[in-house]
Amino acid sequence: MTPLLELRNIWVEYGDKIVLERVSLEIAERSFVAVVGPSGAGKSTFLRLILGQEAPSRGQVLLDGKPMRPECGPDRGVVFQRYSVFPHLTALRNVMFGIECAQAPFAARLFGAQRCAARETAVEMLAAVGLEHSLDVYPAQMSGGMQQRLAIAQALVKHPRILLLDEPFGALDPGIRLDMHALITRLWQEQGLTIVMVTHDIGEAFKLGTRVLAFDKRRHDPHAPHRFGATTTYDLPLDRKTLPPQALVDAIGGTDLPRPDLPRRDFA
Numbered sequence: 001m002t003p004l005l006e007l008r009n010i011w012v013e014y015g016d017k018i019v020l021e022r023v024s025l026e027i028a029e030r031s032f033v034a035v036v037g038p039s040g041a042g043k044s045t046f047l048r049l050i051l052g053q054e055a056p057s058r059g060q061v062l063l064d065g066k067p068m069r070p071e072c073g074p075d076r077g078v079v080f081q082r083y084s085v086f087p088h089l090t091a092l093r094n095v096m097f098g099i100e101c102a103q104a105p106f107a108a109r110l111f112g113a114q115r116c117a118a119r120e121t122a123v124e125m126l127a128a129v130g131l132e133h134s135l136d137v138y139p140a141q142m143s144g145g146m147q148q149r150l151a152i153a154q155a156l157v158k159h160p161r162i163l164l165l166d167e168p169f170g171a172l173d174p175g176i177r178l179d180m181h182a183l184i185t186r187l188w189q190e191q192g193l194t195i196v197m198v199t200h201d202i203g204e205a206f207k208l209g210t211r212v213l214a215f216d217k218r219r220h221d222p223h224a225p226h227r228f229g230a231t232t233t234y235d236l237p238l239d240r241k242t243l244p245p246q247a248l249v250d251a252i253g254g255t256d257l258p259r260p261d262l263p264r265r266d267f268a
């Protein structure tokens with residue numbers, strides 16, 4: 001079967017600085033890939049490649065077996081740790097704006113029946129993330145968790161096949177993070193999404209992912225650190241019994257490491 005995404009011998013270089021090298025991997029439809037690695041290892045660069053915001057200097061990214069267009073299409077949605085939503089728009093307008101941009105790319109404004117339909121879709125999406133009572137609230141009036149729910153609604157309203165998450169829960173309190181874990185797992189299952197999520201928390205990666213990818217440098221030149229890029233050092237398909245290798249825990253750490261005596265997906 002053709003994988004949803006395929007990276008073939010990808011390199012990303014800026015001048016003489018190599019950020020990623022020899023990255024080759026496939027991502028199956030409906031998988032939940034958690035990406036970990038030390039700071040600066042190229043995790044966000046990897047997401048930008050999949051998003052189409054970054055072109056590789058060498059190699060190929062294939063979507064459904066065809067070279068991916070170097071632009072972010074509606075088949076991909078993204079949520080960042082912060083600042084994903086528009087501060088000057090209410091929750092409802094934030095989510096409607098995505099629909100309006102897709103359907104009326106020049107005016108970014110719909111009228112009549114089209115506008116009513118867009119409103120209905122946006123309200124449904126906001127209800128799916130638990131914000132049905134906050135339609136007229138501005139982001140500045142929301143908690144961090146609510147803002148991330150809004151960012152997820154905004155990313156999902158165009159029904160992307162791939163959802164890219166760049167440390168989406170990194171700024172949230174532990175209790176709110178647990179709620180968000182349950183939410184994203186539910187949306188992933190209900191909407192048949194393929195998720196690629198960067199996280200600094202190895203416990204989160206092993207709890208949510210169906211697969212964990214770790215990026216790091218295999219080769220180091222102490223006199224010229226830019227000479228070698230990072231690549232995938234671990235590629236672990238997960239089941240309930242999989243625990244993080246100690247070397248990976250030592251390299252990255254986590255706030256909520258999985259314990260062998262507890263089921264990994266407690267809300268699946």
Ligand SMILES: Nc1ncnc2c1ncn2[C@@H]1O[C@H](COP(=O)(O)OP(=O)(O)OP(=O)(O)O)[C@@H](O)[C@H]1O
Pocket residue numbers: 014017019037038039040041042043044045046
């Ligand atoms: N436009 C650019 N020009 C030069 N170097 C860049 C550019 N964009 C990214 N880099 C470098 O690429 C490397 C990887 O950056 P990236 O943000 O992908 O790492 P990361 O693993 O996501 O880091 P963090 O965990 O700290 O967010 C960094 O050393 C960064 O300085």
